[in-house]
Amino acid sequence: MNFDLVKLRYSINFRDCVGQCEKTGCVGERCFLHCKFSSDSSSLDGPWYMQEPLYLQWKQWDCQSDCRYHCMLDREKERAELGHGPFKYHGKWPFRRLYGFQEPVSVGLSALNLAMHFHGWLSFFILLYYKLPLKPDKRPCYDYTGLWHIYGFLSMNSWFWSAVFHSRDVDLTEKLDYSSAVALLGYSLLLAIVRSFSVRNEAARVMVAAPLVAFTTTHILYLNNYKMDYGWNMKVCVVMGVTQLLVWAMWAGVTRHPSRWKLWSVVVGGGLAMLLEIYDFPPYEGLVDAHALWHATTIPLTYVWWSFIKDDVEYRTSSLLKKVK
Numbered sequence: 001m002n003f004d005l006v007k008l009r010y011s012i013n014f015r016d017c018v019g020q021c022e023k024t025g026c027v028g029e030r031c032f033l034h035c036k037f038s039s040d041s042s043s044l045d046g047p048w049y050m051q052e053p054l055y056l057q058w059k060q061w062d063c064q065s066d067c068r069y070h071c072m073l074d075r076e077k078e079r080a081e082l083g084h085g086p087f088k089y090h091g092k093w094p095f096r097r098l099y100g101f102q103e104p105v106s107v108g109l110s111a112l113n114l115a116m117h118f119h120g121w122l123s124f125f126i127l128l129y130y131k132l133p134l135k136p137d138k139r140p141c142y143d144y145t146g147l148w149h150i151y152g153f154l155s156m157n158s159w160f161w162s163a164v165f166h167s168r169d170v171d172l173t174e175k176l177d178y179s180s181a182v183a184l185l186g187y188s189l190l191l192a193i194v195r196s197f198s199v200r201n202e203a204a205r206v207m208v209a210a211p212l213v214a215f216t217t218t219h220i221l222y223l224n225n226y227k228m229d230y231g232w233n234m235k236v237c238v239v240m241g242v243t244q245l246l247v248w249a250m251w252a253g254v255t256r257h258p259s260r261w262k263l264w265s266v267v268v269g270g271g272l273a274m275l276l277e278i279y280d281f282p283p284y285e286g287l288v289d290a291h292a293l294w295h296a297t298t299i300p301l302t303y304v305w306w307s308f309i310k311d312d313v314e315y316r317t318s319s320l321l322k323k324v325k
């Protein structure tokens with residue numbers, strides 16, 4: 001109770017500080033150039049590009065981000081003097097900025113994850129269309145081709161916005177990152193069900209997809225237009241993540257798939273990695289927190305995962321060709 005009151009007081013202080021700063025452009029003695037809007041005449045007399053709406057929007061984002069950062073530093077200094085531990089702001093721990101990047105470690109790791117997915121997807125594409133035999137209508141024999149293409153796109157999209165959000169957190173980048181991550185999680189659950197139950201019939205696929213797509217869309221709309229509720233979002237993501245791990249684990253337990261050990265390693269590794277998201281800790285040296293470590297563990301997991309997908313392509317294609325003969 002006492003702890004909640006302290007937390008509440010700091011979050012009100014922080015919000016007041018950001019609100020004040022966005023109006024006055026200053027936190028204490030420190031003032032930010034980007035927070036000077038049309039009220040000062042010098043920017044109105046400036047060249048045309050400095051009056052463009054896009055430029056002004058950019059300035060406003062820079063102002064918001066500077067205000068949040070310096071208000072956070074001030075609050076954290078006060079808290080440290082009173083002997084309190086660090087506290088989360090907009091769902092993230094207080095980080096030290098490096099070369100203008102808010103969380104440089106998470107930015108770099110997100111970029112590596114993106115590169116890993118691109119590599120995985122590209123080798124999947126080459127295997128399907130250039131190495132394995134195609135159907136007479138030039139389409140791959142593998143039944144889940146389109147589903148994995150969408151998965152590759154959603155993964156790369158999500159890592160791209162993750163890198164952007166970890167560089168600068170403003171309302172827009174936060175919404176784009178959270179929305180892309182939720183879309184990817186919801187879609188991966190759908191994919192886990194369709195692949196492990198070998199749902200090949202179009203109507204049955206629609207039956208699986210409809211409720212999941214409806215729920216995921218509603219959740220994204222809720223976060224963007226109603227309330228960015230970090231606690232609730234975390235619950236939704238954990239439930240969707242754990243369910244898909246269970247689905248894959250069940251399949252790995254019963255299938256005679258030649259690469260089931262890869263599936264097992266991703267399920268076990270993914271489960272352990274998820275613990276980092278749940279039991280998170282504040283950043284070491286203001287740079288590496290549990291979330292950054294989680295982004296590091298997904299890099300090798302992504303490699304093994306795409307390697308499993310490619311084995312699945314070969315396995316399914318060869319069993320289909322055997323049937324034809």
Ligand SMILES: [Zn+2]
Pocket residue numbers: 106162166291295
């Ligand atoms: Zn992240």
